[in-house]
Amino acid sequence: MSKFAIPRKTVYRLSLYFRILERLRQNRIETVSSAALAKAVGVKPTQLRKDLAHFGQFGTRGLGYNVGGLLAHLANVLRTARFQPVILVGAGNLGSALLHYDGFAKEGFEIVAAFDIRIDRVRKGSEKSPILPMEKLHTFTQKQNVKLAILTVPGTSAQAVTNGLVAAGIQAILNFAPIILQVPSHVVVHNVNLAIELENLSYFIA
Amino acid sequence: MSKFAIPRKTVYRLSLYFRILERLRQNRIETVSSAALAKAVGVKPTQLRKDLAHFGQFGTRGLGYNVGGLLAHLANVLRTARFQPVILVGAGNLGSALLHYDGFAKEGFEIVAAFDIRIDRVRKGSEKSPILPMEKLHTFTQKQNVKLAILTVPGTSAQAVTNGLVAAGIQAILNFAPIILQVPSHVVVHNVNLAIELENLSYFIA
């Protein structure tokens, strides 16, 4: 039961289940069936049960799942994933946009610092994170033991910046630059391209 | 060869190929092999060829693909997907962040207007798109024949707002709200949750 035995897609859905369960607990709901939970997440009940089967048996037949108990189990599985410090590199258009976004903090991720070659790129003072020059990236990351980075630099400098991130000890990168990053095998990269999401979506308009 | 016969994932990759090809053309490169193009996109050569096979035969055996020719074909396949007007609903934290992002415009998507219940949420005047009250959404969307919407309202109001979007004729929604939207079958929804992306990523840190 190595953690890499669990499919990426399953892990992604665990996060979805977790959020719905939190909402249920807020509403003092103590029990939920796989059918109800699956519907809220937008998957089939059997898929939810298969996902959970990777970790053990949490339900009661004929009844469903105990909300608190399942939450605790999922929190345990996802625990390493939360409350990690994050740095953001590239405080340009999208970067500073994401700095203004409080959705990360709400979910337990704090952007502890942003880096840019131009430190004058400070938008009006709503963000708490300091914007530092790139030269400080290495030392800062190592001192604070940061492992997660959000990369929002232009594609032309993305690989060079990535090399610096890897050298500084970063282990996972949420990459918004439109290129494939070359990284050592111990570093995980997830690519996001909002323009392509939009393009892809509009393709399926009837 | 109905457009829905083409897998979502393939369409997504077509967008990736397209962007690399544009870059090659800028560099006056006229021919590219499936191996080279696939590497730039981060997929296997056979997958690239299978993707293209959905539409016909574009390559020359022993030589590769003509950059301009393949670009033209892909542009034709993706044509409906580009240069669409888009509205953004919910000019809160993430919404106004995305309004500041110029990556959409670069790829051919113009955010023609933003809507919010509070029209005073205007950040400093860098954006060109007007921020309008929600009451104008319906008329505006119909008059301008907008079919694409970016949804960045809180989860609590997302479904209600979505109903309004659907009534106004919106056919595709890029949804950042953390709930599953109920929509008629002719409406396409794509969900994006940046916090979960981050959580999922950090799960795979060794």
Next chain:
DNA sequence: CTGTGTGAAGGCTTTCACAGCC
């Protein structure tokens, strides 16, 4: 010899069908 096009094989996910337990 190089590199595309493609049927067949393989692998991964999802779904089904139903056994088992409350």
Next chain:
DNA sequence: GGCTGTGAAAGCCTTCACACAG
């Protein structure tokens, strides 16, 4: 009866192997 847990089946996508063209 209601609902979970799970082996088997199905479906989908990716990869292989190789025929074929330049």
